Amino acid sequence: MTYESFEYDVLVIGAGGAGLRAAIEASAAGVSVGLVCKSLLGKAHTVMAEGGMAAALANVDDRDNWKVHFADTMRGGQYLNNWRMAELHAQEAPARARELEAWGAVFDRTKDGRILQRNFGGHKYPRLAHVGDRTGLEMIRTLQDHGIHQGIDVHMECTVIELLKDGDRVVGAFGYDREKGRFRVFAARAVVLASGGIGRAFKVTSNSWEYTGDGHALAYRAGAELMDMEFVQFHPTGMVWPPSVRGILVTEGVRGEGGVLRNSEGKRFMFEDIPDLYKSSTADDEEEGWRYTQGDKEARRPPELLTRDHVARCIVRELREGRGSPHGGVFLDIAWIKARLPNGAEHIKKKLPSMYHQFKQLAGIDITQEPMEVGPTTHYVMGGIRVDADTQMSTVPGLFAAGECAAGLHGANRLGGNSLSDLLVFGQRAGQYAAAFAKEQTGASVNPDEVEAVARHALVPFERAGSDAEGPYQVQFDLQDMMQAQVGIVRSQAEIKKALDAFGQLYERAGKVGVQGNREYNAGWHTALDLRNLLMVAEAVAKSAILRKESRGAHFREDFLEKDPEQAKVNTVTRLGSGGEMEVVQAPLAPMRKDLQQIIEDNK
Amino acid sequence: MSSATFRIWRGNAEGGAFEDYTTEVSEGMVVLDAVHQIQAEKANDLAVRWNCKAGKCGSCSAEVNGNPKLMCMTRLNSLPLDEPVTIEPMQTFPLIRDLVTDVSWNHEVKQRIKKFRPRDPDAPDGSWRVDQYDVERVQEFRKCIECFLCQDVCHVLRDHRLHDKFIGPRYLVYTAALEMHALDTDDRLDDLANEHGVGYCNITKCCTKVCPEEITITDNAIIPLKERVVDRMYDPLTKMLRMFR
Numbered sequence: 101m102t103y104e105s106f107e108y109d110v111l112v113i114g115a116g117g118a119g120l121r122a123a124i125e126a127s128a129a130g131v132s133v134g135l136v137c138k139s140l141l142g143k144a145h146t147v148m149a150e151g152g153m154a155a156a157l158a159n160v161d162d163r164d165n166w167k168v169h170f171a172d173t174m175r176g177g178q179y180l181n182n183w184r185m186a187e188l189h190a191q192e193a194p195a196r197a198r199e200l201e202a203w204g205a206v207f208d209r210t211k212d213g214r215i216l217q218r219n220f221g222g223h224k225y226p227r228l229a230h231v232g233d234r235t236g237l238e239m240i241r242t243l244q245d246h247g248i249h250q251g252i253d254v255h256m257e258c259t260v261i262e263l264l265k266d267g268d269r270v271v272g273a274f275g276y277d278r279e280k281g282r283f284r285v286f287a288a289r290a291v292v293l294a295s296g297g298i299g300r301a302f303k304v305t306s307n308s309w310e311y312t313g314d315g316h317a318l319a320y321r322a323g324a325e326l327m328d329m330e331f332v333q334f335h336p337t338g339m340v341w342p343p344s345v346r347g348i349l350v351t352e353g354v355r356g357e358g359g360v361l362r363n364s365e366g367k368r369f370m371f372e373d374i375p376d377l378y379k380s381s382t383a384d385d386e387e388e389g390w391r392y393t394q395g396d397k398e399a400r401r402p403p404e405l406l407t408r409d410h411v412a413r414c415i416v417r418e419l420r421e422g423r424g425s426p427h428g429g430v431f432l433d434i435a436w437i438k439a440r441l442p443n444g445a446e447h448i449k450k451k452l453p454s455m456y457h458q459f460k461q462l463a464g465i466d467i468t469q470e471p472m473e474v475g476p477t478t479h480y481v482m483g484g485i486r487v488d489a490d491t492q493m494s495t496v497p498g499l500f501a502a503g504e505c506a507a508g509l510h511g512a513n514r515l516g517g518n519s520l521s522d523l524l525v526f527g528q529r530a531g532q533y534a535a536a537f538a539k540e541q542t543g544a545s546v547n548p549d550e551v552e553a554v555a556r557h558a559l560v561p562f563e564r565a566g567s568d569a570e571g572p573y574q575v576q577f578d579l580q581d582m583m584q585a586q587v588g589i590v591r592s593q594a595e596i597k598k599a600l601d602a603f604g605q606l607y608e609r610a611g612k613v614g615v616q617g618n619r620e621y622n623a624g625w626h627t628a629l630d631l632r633n634l635l636m637v638a639e640a641v642a643k644s645a646i647l648r649k650e651s652r653g654a655h656f657r658e659d660f661l662e663k664d665p666e667q668a669k670v671n672t673v674t675r676l677g678s679g680g681e682m683e684v685v686q687a688p689l690a691p692m693r694k695d696l697q698q699i700i701e702d703n704k
Numbered sequence: 705m706s707s708a709t710f711r712i713w714r715g716n717a718e719g720g721a722f723e724d725y726t727t728e729v730s731e732g733m734v735v736l737d738a739v740h741q742i743q744a745e746k747a748n749d750l751a752v753r754w755n756c757k758a759g760k761c762g763s764c765s766a767e768v769n770g771n772p773k774l775m776c777m778t779r780l781n782s783l784p785l786d787e788p789v790t791i792e793p794m795q796t797f798p799l800i801r802d803l804v805t806d807v808s809w810n811h812e813v814k815q816r817i818k819k820f821r822p823r824d825p826d827a828p829d830g831s832w833r834v835d836q837y838d839v840e841r842v843q844e845f846r847k848c849i850e851c852f853l854c855q856d857v858c859h860v861l862r863d864h865r866l867h868d869k870f871i872g873p874r875y876l877v878y879t880a881a882l883e884m885h886a887l888d889t890d891d892r893l894d895d896l897a898n899e900h901g902v903g904y905c906n907i908t909k910c911c912t913k914v915c916p917e918e919i920t921i922t923d924n925a926i927i928p929l930k931e932r933v934v935d936r937m938y939d940p941l942t943k944m945l946r947m948f949r
Contacts, residue, residue: 140753141811142850143761198830204820204885206842213833231843237760238846248811249819256808279800308755342732348758458758461777463732573744617749620716621801624748 101555103285108134108253109538110531111273111288113260114315116144117236117523118503118530119294120243121196125531126292127250131538134286135247136255136275138295138310142244145296145308145504146523149236150351150454151220152228153200153524154517155193159214161397164225166190170696171703173518175377176222176407177482177511178653179668180328183692184489185509189518189525196524197229205242207231219356219393221405222515224381224703226395233353233454239520258284260314261629262554263291263322263499264546270322270498272546274554278626281619283555287546289538292492292530293319293501297481298332300576300630301638303584305478306338306349312630313637315505319485320636324494326674327507327687329483329637330644330655333514334589336411338477340429345462347477350432350455352516354472355404357451358393359434360386361415362471363423369430370403370414378406390440409513409654412476416589419475429475435468444468476589480519481637482510482654483644486673491533492526498537502530512653561628564614572613572628579606579638587642592659596646603639610635636682643684644672708780710738711788712750716801724788729780735791736764736775739803751802759916762851766803767792772853772914794856807852813871817879818895822887838886845881845925847917850874854911854921860904870901873911873921880925883932897933902926 110126112119115137123135137144156169169190174181197215201207207229208216217226231238248254260275264285272287295315299307320326337350355361363369374382382403383389389402404411415430425431434452438444445468449456452467459465459472484507485494492500503523510518561572586599610631615624650664651657670686677683709726725742736754743750754764757776764775769783769790783789797805826832854873860866871879879896882888896902909922919925936942 139755139761139763140807143755143763145755147761147849148756148758201832202822202825202830204822204882204888206839206846206885209834209836209839211836213835214831216836231846234760234847237849241846241850245814245819248815256811279806308757308761310755343730344733344737345758454760461759462734462779571744571748573748577744615748621751621804622749623743623751627748 101283101552103283103551103555105285105287106134106253107287108132109288110290110292110534111136111286112292112294113273114144114294114296114503114505115141115254116146116294116296116503117239117243117520118527119144119292120240120247121524121527122292122294122502122531122534123252124243124247124250125528126535127252129532129535131535132253134253134255134288136258136260136273136286138257138259138314140256141254142240144240145311146236146240146520148306148349149239149520150233150349151353151356152218152230152235152517153193153197153239153520154220154223154227154515155197155229155521156190156227157194157197157215157217157229159210160217160395161225164227167699168224168703169193169227171700172223173509173515174511174700176513176515178513178663179511180652180671180689181511182489182508183696185526187696188489188529189509189522192525193521196521196528200239200242200524203242203246205238207238218353219401219405220516221352221355221411222407223517228517230353233351233452235520255284259626259629260318261558263318264550265322266545266547268497270496274551276558278621281622281625285546285551289541290498290500290534292534293485293499293505294503294527294530295505297504298637298641299478301579301583301634301641302478302588303580304338304347306335306347307478312634314630314633315501316484316640317633317636319494319496319499319501320640320674320676322496322499323676324496324499325486326640327483327486327671328511328644329481329640329674330648330672331482331512331653332478332641333408333480333482333654334412334476335479336408336415336476337432337474339463340473340475341427341463348458348462349477349479350472350474351452352408354432354434354452354455356393357434357448358390358437359404359432360402360436361404361411362431362433363418364425365423369418369423370406370411373414374403374406375410382406407513408516409656412589413656415476425473427473429473431471432474433471435470438468480504480514482512482514483507490529492530493533493537498541500530500534502526512655558629561613561615561625564612565616567614569612569614570609572615572624572631575606575609575613575631576627576634579634583638583641587645589656591645591655591657593646596642599642600646603635603642607635639682640674640684643682644674647672647684647686708738708785709788710742711790712739712742712803713792714750714802715799717799722790729785733780734776735768735773735778735780735789738780739775739791751800751804753804760849762849765794765851765853765856767794772856774851774853774916777916794852796856796858796862797852809867810850810852810855810874813875814878816899817871817875817882818890818892820882820885820888821890823889832887834886842881842885844919845877847919848874848877849917851916853914853916857910857914859908859910866901866904870904873905873926875900876902876905876929877919877921877925880929883929893933893936896929897937902929902933905930
């Protein structure tokens with residue numbers, strides 16, 4: 101077979117915030133860099149991020165600093181986080197935000213002209229640098245516009261389907277271009293995975309078609325360990341109506357600006373259940389909550405701004421107990437602030453312009469006049485590739501990971517706003533250390549037999565064209581339905597078991613799908629190739645979920661409602677067993693440094 | 705449930721034809737939903753580019769009943785469904801397949817525009833002080849999601865095919881965002897006049913009309929750039945003064 105061949109010191113797979121930042125850093129270190137993106141440059145999922153980027157700049161509240169940010173992140177993650185990552189993240193995020201400004205990003209400003217910061221769930225002080233409700237767009241465009249002048253070789257609409265190894269080391273990757281379906285072989289001294297998440301494993305999701313867990317699965321098959329795969333974040337507020345937009349994100353910024361959640365009885369149900377960890381930092385009444393959203397430093401946050409896992413579960417409770425909205429959600433009301441603010445409608449449009457448009461255009465609803473209907477949507481995976489905190493290298497030499505596909509920073513639940521900063525902080529680190537690693541390596545050697553085998557395997561679905569083989573879409577839909585129903589927000593032994601029993605059959609069907617047509621921009625073929633990644637990550641989620649017999653963060657077991665102190669001491673590790681089977685085990689957390697423990701104590 | 709017919713372009717650079725697909729439609733559906741449904745049920749290999757499905761990434765640009773649109777933001781109830789809905793690829797760019805076009809020319813154009821070059825930071829920590837008022841002027845342009853619908857509809861590109869002489873509305877907006885950026889120190893006016901063909905735009909405002917982000921492309925970006933270029937190069941007084949320098 102014929103291949104187009106490329107050789108780089110560092111190959112970055114994924115061109116969202118983390119991938120772009122890694123590529124820029126590696127390139128600045130003087131090595132050659134290839135950047136592969138599954139879509140066009142600038143369209144990656146980062147573009148969807150709305151609320152902002154968490155960084156303790158202390159521009160709005162000078163009581164903020166990295167220690168408070170660190171403590172907030174650990175509390176939000178229920179202390180399963182990799183504390184070193186949480187430390188680095190909190191310390192380095194401010195510099196990463198300022199650097200973005202030096203590259204042309206245009207953040208909203210404070211009265212004295214500095215970067216403005218807004219409140220968000222789980223953050224003690226206003227901490228999110230933002231641009232209205234389109235911060236992700238600003239970030240990815242800034243990185244893109246800066247990156248295209250750095251001598252990075254960009255491969256757009258190119259999907260990697262396997263990593264290539266030489267002994268223990270990763271030495272490249274194999275992929276195809278969407279346009280013609282031509283195969284590409286990338287030899288590389290170091291590879292950075294920055295491929296994002298796994299949302300497409302579920303039916304209701306805010307994630308695009310790209311989010312099929314590619315990086316997770318590539319790393320797993322290459323022998324790297326994954327960690328904490330049971331922790332999937334269901335964002336509390338996705339659109340629920342009309343059906344075709346179900347799952348599209350409604351930014352937490354709506355609640356940050358004073359939006360409230362009500363059930364069908366008109367009650368602000370979030371006041372009814374406030375977790376112990378957050379009792380002292382939550383408002384006593386509606387009045388105090390409102391003052392908080394308007395910047396009163398003496399006030400405590402309204403319960404709508406509790407962590408995402410908790411808000412999502414409260415919504416599910418309302419739904420189960422029959423107090424939902426007409427289309428199976430609850431009401432999110434921002435229009436009510438007109439009673440408090442002169443020019444309220446204009447204020448809403450200015451602060452939340454893309455939410456205003458999204459509802460106006462897709463649901464025919466004017467959010468300045470009436471409440472939105474919202475419900476939980478699969479949004480983010482805390483779990484991912486297990487990495488070294490400082491270097492972001494996985495357990496396989498030469499393979500690095502950053503951003504959503506890496507695990508550790510967020511523990512059992514991610515705080516809003518900590519994702520964009522995660523991308524920059526650890527994208528930068530991955531790029532730096534991948535470049536350093538690459539410089540130390542001598543020639544990479546790609547094994548032609550391995551390449552040939554991967555290529556042949558990729559073409560198998562075409563051999564079944566014209567036969568009565570099943571297409572790939574139905575298998576994908578069935579997997580999504582199953583994960584949504586059985587390994588979703590509320591889990592139990594029996595339900596997860598049912599899902600696990602069904603995997604055998606799904607794998608078998610996925611192995612037999614056929615595709616029509618030729619290799620040119622063939623979505624059916626692409627879906628068929630993505631299927632095995634999606635199945636792999638879904639299985640890892642289910643197997644990890646059945647192992648953690650407690651409720652913590654985003655992982656909620658109705659058969660084990662409480663937190664188990666013993667389970668607070670372990671992460672869940674997924675790896676490829678020697679016989680090709682999936683091994684899921686628990687591994688002890690590293691003991692936390694004393695000074696960091698003290699910071700957590702001080703911030704309780 | 706009712707059904708509707710979609711007349712979708714199928715083919716590649718070598719040729720093709722419209723094909724009719726009838727599928728079920730339900731309340732709230734957008735054009736992209738119908739295309740996906742057809743792809744899953746009837747034409748697995750139908751090529752369509754999309755990502756966010758929420759009007760934020762600018763991937764699913766196409767021409768729906770002849771109008772340049774994001775398919776994900778075009779609701780079926782805004783279209784007459786008693787006749788087939790025509791969906792075809794953007795016409796200004798080379799076709800790859802079905803609804804997907806080769807937009808790489810746009811990326812090449814961006815590369816040719818001088819990058820952002822900020823003034824020295826205002827504070828020792830490397831940060832700047834900028835007024836919200838100055839920020840907002842540029843933020844309008846930075847809303848652009850690079851869907852290239854403005855490029856698609858611009859007659860200088862679409863009809864006259866002046867891709868090598870004119871950078872198109874998207875990149876005039878991009879240049880405006882840099883030129884009006886409070887911190888930028890570079891100068892792009894000579895490039896605008898000579899290399900980037902700002903003069904080709906005759907302000908018919910077609911680009912403004914199709915912009916899904918409602919950027920006032922012509923009035924707020926292109927016309928001010930034209931004025932700056934004219935001030936610099938064609939102002940008679942300055943020109944005369946320059947002769948004596």
